[in-house]
Amino acid sequence: MKIDWAALGSVFGVSLVATVGLVALFTLGIAGLSRRERAVATGAGGGTLAVTGAYVCFAACAAAVGYGIYLIMGKG
Numbered sequence: 923m924k925i926d927w928a929a930l931g932s933v934f935g936v937s938l939v940a941t942v943g944l945v946a947l948f949t950l951g952i953a954g955l956s957r958r959e960r961a962v963a964t965g966a967g968g969g970t971l972a973v974t975g976a977y978v979c980f981a982a983c984a985a986a987v988g989y990g991i992y993l994i995m996g997k998g
Contacts, residue, residue, distance in 0.1 A: 944986055951979035 954976030
């Protein structure tokens with residue numbers, strides 16, 4: 923049995939980048955929601971841009987997970 927180290931390294935690199943990217947997107951979404959909560963608590967109002975950004979981040983995370991499931995299940 924022969925291991926293709928280049929392919930293994932490529933899979934590792936792509937997995938690492940995808941994982942860090944998804945965690946960063948989710949973190950930005952949580953930060954946006956907490957910013958909105960802070961604005962409501964202080965009575966400042968507003969924060970719609972933060973909530974919209976948070977929803978976009980969560981939608982991108984859901985799309986990436988859906989695409990991953992699509993790839994795992996096969997393309998047809």
